[in-house]
Amino acid sequence: MNRPADILGVNLAGVALRNPVILAAGTCGYLDEMNDAIDLARVGAVVTKSITRLPRDGNATWRIIETRSGMMNAIGLANVGVEAFSREIAPRVASVPTTVIGSIAGFSIDDYVAVAAAMDDCDAIQAVEINVSCPNVHGGTEFGADPRSLSELVRALRPVLSRARLFVKLSPIANGPLPIKDVARSAIEAGAQPAGPNSRPGADAICLANTMPAMAIDVHSRRPRLANITGGLSGPAIHPIAVKLVHDCYRAIAKDTSTPIIGIGGVLSWEDAAEFILAGASAVEMGTSLFVDPRSPLKVIAGLEKWARAQGAARISDLVGGVKLE
Numbered sequence: 001m002n003r004p005a006d007i008l009g010v011n012l013a014g015v016a017l018r019n020p021v022i023l024a025a026g027t028c029g030y031l032d033e034m035n036d037a038i039d040l041a042r043v044g045a046v047v048t049k050s051i052t053r054l055p056r057d058g059n060a061t062w063r064i065i066e067t068r069s070g071m072m073n074a075i076g077l078a079n080v081g082v083e084a085f086s087r088e089i090a091p092r093v094a095s096v097p098t099t100v101i102g103s104i105a106g107f108s109i110d111d112y113v114a115v116a117a118a119m120d121d122c123d124a125i126q127a128v129e130i131n132v133s134c135p136n137v138h139g140g141t142e143f144g145a146d147p148r149s150l151s152e153l154v155r156a157l158r159p160v161l162s163r164a165r166l167f168v169k170l171s172p173i174a175n176g177p178l179p180i181k182d183v184a185r186s187a188i189e190a191g192a193q194p195a196g197p198n199s200r201p202g203a204d205a206i207c208l209a210n211t212m213p214a215m216a217i218d219v220h221s222r223r224p225r226l227a228n229i230t231g232g233l234s235g236p237a238i239h240p241i242a243v244k245l246v247h248d249c250y251r252a253i254a255k256d257t258s259t260p261i262i263g264i265g266g267v268l269s270w271e272d273a274a275e276f277i278l279a280g281a282s283a284v285e286m287g288t289s290l291f292v293d294p295r296s297p298l299k300v301i302a303g304l305e306k307w308a309r310a311q312g313a314a315r316i317s318d319l320v321g322g323v324k325l326e
């Protein structure tokens with residue numbers, strides 16, 4: 001009988017995870033703060049808070065609220081900035097008992113490149129996740145909204161990353177009039193020719209997706225509930241939207257180019273994670289669920305293992321894209 005690691009182990013473009021369940025950017029502290037609540041040695045990976053070139057206070061409060069449809073946030077990328085990250089956080093990465101993915105946000109190509117270079121310097125960061133999809137800051141979705149700008153950004157980042165893999169996190173709506181597959185294609189095929197047999201011209205993996213731009217109003221005061229007026233909706237309401245994005249992207253480009261997809265949005269149970277896998281995701285991230293129950297990823301991991309066995313799969317990756325359409 002396979003041990004859990006054997007059946008649940010996944011490989012994301014060369015980054016080996018013990019299972020496909022990852023703690024999402026911005027929802028689990030900078031790095032390992034969740035270790036008090038959940039044994040990080042048991043999750044597939046953690047993603048850091050998005051780091052920008054300069055420190056940021058973020059938006060005024062209220063900046064996190066609960067709604068009947070899920071959670072809304074307008075944190076505004078509050079973070080210590082890359083210098084403090086390199087000085088205080090990066091030295092601790094090697095002691096985190098799971099894979100660490102560094103999240104990067106920015107407002108210009110130079111911003112992203114500066115943070116990517118600092119993260120690539122930290123040997124223990126195995127991949128960087130480029131957040132081109134933050135709805136809560138001016139210009140936060142610009143790179144994810146325009147395939148040409150996104151290709152340019154990915155092309156600028158490739159040479160900076162000598163070691164760390166490049167994951168690109170897209171917005172559920174950043175595609176505007178373009179289908180998500182075209183935006184994903186611009187990230188995956190950004191560069192001209194791959195440098196070697198194991199390197200790609202563009203992104204190594206695609207993360208789908210970030211929060212959905214949204215608004216909530218207090219009808220008594222008639223004021224927006226978030227100080228930023230609008231925010232990003234996360235949780236169960238966005239899950240079916242993200243499943244479709246994964247399905248579309250997998251069938252249009254990711255499958256043929258063997259580009260792993262990470263499904264993000266409203267994973268609260270193992271069934272939600274299994275849906276993402278059948279739609280074409282190789283792994284999933286969990287965010288809002290951690291605010292409800294920080295140990296919920298362990299239940300999702302256990303459920304996925306049982307499900308994979310019940311489906312007769314030797315490895316969970318055999319089920320990727322396995323939705324039956326006829």
Ligand SMILES: Cc1cc2nc3c(=O)[nH]c(=O)nc-3n(C[C@H](O)[C@H](O)[C@H](O)COP(=O)(O)O)c2cc1C
Nearest residue numbers: 024025026050073131210234235265266286287288
């Ligand atoms: C409080 C909060 C802070 C977040 N901060 C970030 C962030 O810094 N960078 C990022 O890429 N996504 C951030 N996100 C988005 C999550 O990583 C995730 O994409 C989104 O919440 C959808 O997943 P979920 O429905 O499982 O929460 C944040 C989400 C929340 C709720």
